[in-house]
Amino acid sequence: MTKNVFSWQLLGLCMIGIYFMGIAAANAxxxxxxxxxxxxxxxxxxxxxNEPVPLSDPRNKERFEKEMLVSLGNQYQVILWLKRTTRFFPYIEQVLAENGLPGDIKYLAIAESALRNHAGSPKGAMGVWQLMPQTARKYGLTVDNQVDERRSFYLSTPAAVAYLKELHGRFGSWSLALAAYNMGEEGLEAEILEQGITEYYRLYLPLETQRFVFRILAIKCIVESPQHYGIFLDPDEFYPPLAFATVQFDALDEFPLRLVAEAAGTVFKTIKDLNPHIRGYYLTAGSHRLNIPLDGETGFEKRLLALAASDAQVRDRRLYLVREGDSLSGIAKKFDVPLAALLIWNRIPLNAVIHPGQRLVVLPFHPGKDWQTETAVGD
Known part of the structure; x- marks a missing residue:
């Protein structure tokens, strides 16, 4: 009995210690x-x-302070913002300067996505600039099931800048242009007409939009003077800009992205990371401009043509002719390949209906199988 009491006391002391350690870690x-x-x-x-923010109005001061406290309360995220700026800001600043837009626009990208290529919203916005599909298409970006150029920072930045430039021309101030970017230009125009107010800081807008410009301002303050807020990073702790070469080539038919990786002397993941706008595992037929590692540029096209020719030569041997009673899972089991891989190779969903006579790609080619009877060769 004494031993059990001692054990419970010891457990209690341990739990108290863990509790206070957690408080100390949170405070740190x-x-x-x-x-x-x-x-x-x-x-x-x-x-x-370059537009003054009227913080002399106590209501505006409160809105700004709220955004400062919300941002500073998540220092983990702030540190990531700062580390990413050296990867993203140089190109943003270049495009802004070329279009005559103020440099502070770059802080919008942090407010929208924390500088993440694959950031998405429930409403359908996507990418570093959180462009909606219709807006992206209006400014020349491709958005479909195969390609979503909103996810490409280098492709979407000029489109976002063009949109912002148009908004500024329409509304006449950057605070209103940023508000319109957040809530939509027609919605903002309706509020201006109804309220008879043309100043962002005096308009009654959706709560998210009322916060939006102040959030960007808070981000600007923190990023420009992180030491003032107790955040110290050495120069070598920032993330370096991506280094890559851009190559162009034509594909006569759908083309496996893995061949691009092989021709570039790298892995599939690297090609996907450098080209986040490419969806899935295959390129569509047509002309393509892709980013590859710098050391893979020399001789890339020659290697790619050779790999494509080799892949085409064995393609027929990789085709399976669907028979009566076949199912996707049954075919995957027959050739000892994962069902998920079979779906990838054929660009079909799990619930796809297959029919007798249909040809399915099955990789890799297994010499041990009786492919003369299993495949579509000769049919």
């Missing part, structure tokens, strides 16, 4: 309240896109 990860209060003290007027 979050700035102290005194630090946050000091961070809110702004000594000079603030501006966004």
């Amino acid at each position: 990860a979050e700035p102290a309240s005194g630090d946050l209060i000091r961070a809110l003290r702004i000594d000079s007027p603030l501006s966004l896109c």
Whole structure:
């Protein structure tokens, strides 16, 4: 009995210790309240896109401070913002300068996606700039089941900048242009007409849009002076820009992306990471511009043509002629390949209906199988 009591006491002490360790870890990860209060003290007027922000209005000051506290309360995310800026900002700044737009627009990309290529929203926005499909298509991007150029930072940035430039021309101020980017230009125009107000900071807008410009301003303050908010990063801790070469080639038919990786002397994942706009495992027929590692550029086209020719030569031996009573799972089992792989090779969903006479690609080719009877060769 004494032994059991001692065990429970020991367990209790351990649980108390774990509890206080958790509190200590949480406190270490979050700035102290005194630090946050000091961070809110702004000594000079603030501006966004060269437009003054009227923080003398207590309501605006409260909106700004809320966004500062929300951002600083998640220092894990702030650190990732900062580390990613060296990967994304140089190109954004280049495109902004070429179009005569203020440099502060780059902070919009953090507010929208935290600089993530595959960021998506429930409403259907996608990419670093969170473009909706119809907006992306309007500014020249391809969005379909095979290609979604919103996911490509290098393709979507010029489109987003063109859209912002048009919004500024329509509304006459950057605060309103940013609000329209968030809620849609027609919705903002309707609010302006109804309320008779043409100043963002005095308009009653959807709550998300009321916060949006202040969120961008808070991000600007933090990114421009992270040390002021207790965040210190050495130069070598930032993520480097992506280094790649861009190659162009034509595909006469659907083309396995794995062959591009092989021709570039790299792996499938690297090609997908450098070309996030390519969906799935195959390229469509037509002309393509893809990014590949720098050291894979020399001789790339020659290697790709040789690999494509070799792949085409054995393709017929990889075709299975569907028979009466066949199922996808049964075919996968017959050739000892994963069902998921069979779906990838044939670009079909799990619930696809197959029919007798249909040809399915089955990889890899197994010499031990009786492919003269199993395949479509000669049919």
